[in-house]
Amino acid sequence: MLEKLNEIEKESLASLAAIEDESALETWRVANIGRSSPVMSVFSQMGSLSKEERPLVGQRANQVKVALEKAFAEKQEAVKQAALARSLATEKLDVTLPGRPVRRGRLHPATQNLRRILDILAEMGFQVYTARDVESDEYNFQLLNIPPHHPAREMQDTFYIDTGETDESRKQVLRTHTSPGQIRAMREFSAANPHNPPPIRIALPGMVYRFEQITARSEVQFNQVEGLVVGENITFGDLKGTLSDFVRRMFGQNAKTRFRASYFPFTEPSAEMDVECFVCGGKGCGICKNSGWLEILGCGMVHPDVLQNGGYDPKRYTGFAFGMGPERQLLLRHKITDIRYFWGNDMRFLEQF
Amino acid sequence: MKLPISWLKDYVDISGLEVIDLARILTSAGLEIDDIRFAGLPLPSRDDHGFKVSGIAWDREKLVVAEIYEVNPHPNADRLTLCDLFDGKDRHIVLTGAPNLYPYKGIGKLEKPIKVAYAKEGSTIYDGHADGLVLTTLKRAKIRGVDSYSMVCSEKELGISEEHEGVIFLDDDAVAGTPLVDYMGDAVLEVSILPNHARNTNILGLAREVAALTGRELKKPNLDAGLMSALGGQPVTDLVKIEIANPELNPRFTLALIRDVKIQPSPYWVQRRLRLIGMRPISNIVDATNYTMFEIGEPLHAFDYDVLVGRDSISPRITVDATNYAMFEIGEPLHAFDYDVLVGRDSISPHITISTRTATPGEKLTTLDGVERTLTETNVLVCDSAGPLSIAGIMGGAESEVTDKTTNILLEAAAWNFINIRRTANQHSLPSEASYRFSRGVHPALAIDGLKRCLSWMAQWSGGTIAPGIVDNYPLPPKEPTIEIRESDIRRALGIEIPLEQVKGMLERLEFKCDIQPVDNSILDDSNTQISNIEYLAVNPPPIRLDIGTGIVGVADVMEEIARVYGYDNIPETRMADPLPPQRGNISLEREERVRDILASLGLQEIITHRMTAPEIENRLLPSNNESSNIRNSIIEYVKLANYITPEKRVMRRSVLASVLNVVEKNARIAETMQVFEVGSVYIPVGGDLPLEPRRLSIAMTGKRYESAWDSKLGVKFDFYDLKGLVEGLMDALHLSVTYAPAEHPSFHPGKCAAVLLGDKPLGVFGELHPLVAENYDFVSPVLAADFDLEAILPLMPAIGHPVRPVSEFPPVLEDIAIIVDENLPADRAEALIRQTGGKMLESVRLFDVFRSEQIGAGKKSLAYALVYRSYDGTLTDKDAAGIRTRIIKRLEMEIGAKLRS
Structure with missing residues (x-):
């Protein structure tokens, strides 16, 4: 019996040595250390052995079993390593093939930029106030110090609504700027507390409309973001400081600003703010027409008449307002040469943002 | 306004300043220089000056x-x-x-x-x-x-x-x-004149700005210098009188006469300057009026005096004052005049009466350009006894025009209501150099300056003799505001400290009259002793400016002047010291933006379209052969534009879906797959009030469900359930527990259209476009679309936060069941029953297969669900799960006649 065990061990180990793949290994396992393998059947035959033989054979059988199992485990590991080595050697991808496309949703570039502006302003304490698109002549013009036939009306070509209305104030227009929102906001806030209206710091975003032909350089509609600050101690210095802060957030901490005198009927004094060209850093380039400066926004101290029309006593309150065109900033930043791209919604344009 | 440097030098010494420096100084003070044309002077040596430059140096x-x-x-x-x-x-x-x-x-x-x-x-x-x-x-x-x-x-x-x-x-x-x-040698600056800079539409005005901004002296021309030596003949005041019907429209009218002029070309330097400034030289007389206008800002008009005399002689000599007619009307006794006495009176009174009045509607006048103009009652005319001579402030009439044969000139300088001039010039499409100035407001004081200056140029260039005197009718002088400026006003508006003495100097350079005065102590509040030694500056604007208001507006106007001269760049930047106002937020906008974010996260591209459209463009949303498009035409009211750039953009849109489909159509051959949305307003007219502007959300998708890649060529196209999955994703992200029901909508396929409901409240509709609607567009693939009422959805979004379920620590029991039900049974009915019956232990239900076969039987379908049971209290046993399962199956059998599929 002991000899048989020796033979079993020898043969089994020999056959194991020849094995190279996992399926043969499994077959070997069943045949050599499985339930009905020769070594296992030795255990089942123990009953037929003499008392003396039994411990010797049992011990030897156990040795053989353990030896075979150990050899199997080693072989199994070797086969696995060999298989891994083979697969690593053969499974080689062309990593330059394109990946499977994933669809990405996007916000319109105008929305993205509008949000950026409003986020910065929000951090500076400006609350967003939204107002309507179709306005009365009164709110769009008259309460902002632009009476009928005033020269300033020529600065903004206007779409009028066909209402059959002849009363000048009740005529309806597509708002030519977001400024009527100034009056709406001031009136709303001052109505709640007419003798002591609260200070104001708001941003007014929205689409505005101009009666112009649609060309590469002019559009009938575009976004505007306006800011309005009203308080008891607001100065032109505050206007400059606030807008320069805004510009540094918007265009980088090194962005420089310059203020030029200008005219808007609803501010006095009025100014244009230029930002040092962020394309060339002020050296002069095609975008800034070699001036090193880009016109970014109009601003000024709120006109006393406008404060009054909003229910804020101009003897007590001062304020400043500013307005900018988000799409213009995009044109400059991305060197977009045709403003029609924005509402044209060609996917080839939108997908670049 | 063009500014030739040589002309500027007549009034201000600019030595030491380069043309570019000048351009920069003017630009920062609100006189923006658009471009510079060199005609002789050296061009700037560097090209980073920021101005558009052209021309040559000599x-x-x-x-x-x-x-x-x-x-x-x-x-x-x-x-x-x-x-x-x-x-x-x-x-x-x-x-x-x-x-x-x-x-x-x-x-x-x-x-x-x-x-x-x-x-x-x-x-x-x-x-x-x-x-x-x-x-x-x-x-x-x-x-x-x-x-x-x-x-x-x-x-x-x-x-x-x-x-x-x-x-x-x-x-x-x-x-x-x-x-x-x-x-x-010269250079010409092109200056943009802002609407409140009427005073700067002339060289002297610009010189005044340069003088003030650079601290140099303004050399004003002596207006009387050229007059005295050329005086002679009968005074004009004996010959002409002026009547003004409406001083509001014509606050001042003045006339002067120059005789025996010789019409010839102007001196070369005058011709050169006029050409540089953009005016064609005509003759010494016409050039003198133009030159003076560009020089000091008063537009003038020269009449051929003899034409006027001729017109007068053939018209009735005697004019009876309107007040006499009034007497008749109110029943005064009739009055008999001795005609010959009147003729006698007339012969010693002025022979020519120049009057200004509004036109009678339909009245006609042929202007200098040879065009016969039909006038309306808001147009103001300059007339003589024979009728209209010119459209006031805009263009002269052809008949009284100065010609080569003219010898005697009646010269007009007047002031007009700037708004009326603007209206008239626009009405007749008659922009002229005169109307350009009058429509911005020319101070009436300039009329006399203009006459004097022009007369002396005429005398100098034509050898004429100036009749003594000026006929001046000045019924309505403008208000002359006195504005009080304190140092505290400057601090309050500009945030800077400037001594009044310095302010006085700055304003005086702009020709304001300034006087430092002590504040009257008696009117001060006793408690405020601090203020007792404070002075104020009494400021009077010069008689060239109509843009300075009174009271607090005047203060603001003067502040701008102070800031401009001080230099905007010299005002230090400060951070607001005022308290932060109440932070109100804007919930409605925040929610709108949340919707955008969700849709983008679901893979959709946002679009923004024009909000102007045409009814026929929106009518494409309806089946073409359907009467409904006619019905829509008659029912849908639009906010219509009175003026529009093109008929395709003549109304404000009523549908965002139409806008979105237009974009899909436009891109149909550009992008094989599109998933787009737009959030925006539609415009609903409300009688005479401002329209409603509710926001809507529209989605469209078309093309392939999966992007094709180099190893997968799947061509499956989007169908109803792709869109539904997206809608579900949106509603889930908004935390709205909505239901879906079959819906009818003319734009959608009758069998592939669903309404989104929250309880009974409809939030929107979606589905596959009706084939007859799709036919109206040039689409390549089937289009799925959705249209939502955002005004209904946004307020429903949870204000504080939606409740979050706890997460169980215990293992689940997983089980699949398949039931056979009637084909017509809506799947959500079965699922609702499963959920209800499953209760708390049933964590999730997922339909994973819908199957039909002969084996199951006609009119039947199999729905297979993967169920997950799980408890929050302990590990569920198979037995627990089997109990729930049995209840679910019983319920399904009972309520919808379902059979368990084995």
Whole structure:
């Protein structure tokens, strides 16, 4: 019996040595250390052995079993390593093939930029106030110090609504700027507390409309973001400081600003703010027409008449307002040469943002 | 407004300032320089100055004044002449073809040499014969056998104007050999004039700004200097009178008379300046009116006096005052006049009455440009007894125009209501240099200045004699505000401290009258002792400005002047010290933006479209063969534009879905797959009130469900359930527990359309477009679309936060069941029953298969669900799960006749 065990061990180990793949290994396992393998059947035959033989054979059988199992485990590991080595050697991808496309949703570039502006302003304490698109002549013009036939009306070509209305104030227009929102906001806030209206710091975003032909350089509609600050101690210095802060957030901490005198009927004094060209850093380039400066926004101290029309006593309150065109900033930043791209919604344009 | 530097120098010394410096100073003070055209002066040495620059500089050595002694014929060419000319150093024979030298050809030595602009060999000038501006350098050549190396120049060749009809004849003061650039080198700044800068529509106004901004002296012209020596004859006040019907429209009207003028061309320097400023020289008299307008800002009009006298003689001599008619009307006794007495009175009274009044509707006048204009009642006319002479402040009439034969000139200077002038000029499409100024507001005080200045130019250039006196009717002088400025006002508005003394100096340079005055102590509040020693500055704007208001508005207006002169850049930047206002937020906008974010996260592209459209474009949303489009036409009211740029954009949209489908159509052949959305307003008219502007959300998708890749060529196209998955994703992200029900909508396929409901409240509709609607568009693939009422959805979004379920620690029991139900049973009915019955232990239900077969039977379908049971309290056993399962199956059998599929 002991000899048989020796033979079993020898043969089994020999056959194991020849094995190279996992399926043969499994077959070997069943045949050599499985339930009905020769070594296992030795255990089942123990009953037929003499008392003396039994411990010797049992011990030897156990040795053989353990030896075979150990050899199997080693072989199994070797086969696995060999298989891994083979697969690593053969499974080689062309990593330059394109990946499977994933669809990405996007916000319109105008929305993205509008949000950026409003986020910065929000951090500076400006609350967003939204107002309507179709306005009365009164709110769009008259309460902002632009009476009928005033020269300033020529600065903004206007779409009028066909209402059959002849009363000048009740005529309806597509708002030519977001400024009527100034009056709406001031009136709303001052109505709640007419003798002591609260200070104001708001941003007014929205689409505005101009009666112009649609060309590469002019559009009938575009976004505007306006800011309005009203308080008891607001100065032109505050206007400059606030807008320069805004510009540094918007265009980088090194962005420089310059203020030029200008005219808007609803501010006095009025100014244009230029930002040092962020394309060339002020050296002069095609975008800034070699001036090193880009016109970014109009601003000024709120006109006393406008404060009054909003229910804020101009003897007590001062304020400043500013307005900018988000799409213009995009044109400059991305060197977009045709403003029609924005509402044209060609996917080839939108997908670049 | 064009600003020639040479003209500016008449009133302010700008030595030490380069043209570019000047442009920069003016730009920062609100007088933006758009471009600079050089006509002689040296161009800036660097090109990073930020201004658009054009033109040429004149070489000091090569371009000089010369004098022609004799003009001789060319031996071989009739059209050419040879000028014997002296350039200050040498004599040259110069070949020209200038027609204005022909009259001198072959007449021998000229009595008086002709002064010309001479370009020597090697000079660079414009080619006079080329189209546009082409530079050329003079080289030695032989023309028809005669040596040519230099030339006598026209204005075009020197870059002064387009003029190339002949060479320039300089004025007598030009000295041969003087570099041309010293004699008349120039640069012209194009200044943008803001609406509140009416005072700066003239050279003197701009000089005043330059003087104030650079701290230099303004050299104002002496208006009386040229008048006294030329006075003579009967005073104009004896001959002409003025009647003004409506002082609101015509606050002042003045007239003067100059006799025996000789109409001829103006001196060359006047012609050159007029051309530089953009005006064509006509004759000395017309040029004098234009020159004065550009010089000091008062538009003037010259009438041929004798035409007026002629018109008067054929019209009724006697005018009866309107007040007499009024007497008749109110029942006064009739009155008999002795006619001959009236004629006698008339003969000693002024013969010509110039009146201003509004036109009677339909009244006609032929203006200087030869166009007969039909007038309306808001147009103001200048008339004589025979009828209208000119449209006030805008354009003269043809009949009384100054001609070559005119000898006596009646000169008008007036003030008009700027708004009325603007309306009239726009109404008749008659922009003129006069209306440009009058429509911005010309101060009435300028009328007299204008008359005086113009008369002295006329006398100087035409040799006329000025009639003594000025006829002046000035019924409505403007208010003359006095504005009180304290240092505290400046601190309050600008945030800077400037002593009043310094402010006074700044404002006086702009010709404000300023006076520092102590505050009257008696009116002060006793408690405020601090203020007792405070002074204020009493400020009166100069009589050239109508843009300075009164009271607190006037203070703001003066603040702008202080800030401009002080320099905007010199005001320090500060951070607001005012308290932060109440932070209100904008919930509605935040939610709208949340919707955008969710849709983008679901893979959709946002679009933004024009909000103007046309009804027929939106009607494509309805089946083309359907009567409903006609019905829609008659039912849907639009917010209509009174003026529109194109009929395709004549109303404000009623549908965002239509906008979105337009974009899908436009991109149909550009992008194979599109998933887009737009959030925006539609416009619903409400009688005479402002329209409603509710926001809507529309989605469209078309194309392939999966992007094709190099190893997967799946061509499956989007269908209803792709869109539904997206809608579900949106509603889930908004935390709205909505239900879906079959819906009917004319735009959608009747079998593939669902309504989204929250309880009974409809939030929107979606589905596959009706095939007959799709036909209205040029689509490539089927289009799925959705349209939501955002005003309904946004308020439903949870304000604080949606409740979050706890997460169980225990293992689940997983189980699949398949049931056979009637084909018509909506799947959500089965799922609802499973959920209800499963209760808390049933964590999730997922439909994973819908199956039909003969085996199952006709009219039946199998729904297979993957169920997950799980408890929060402990590990569920198979037995627990089996109990729930049995209840679910029983319920399904009972309520919807389902059979368990084995």
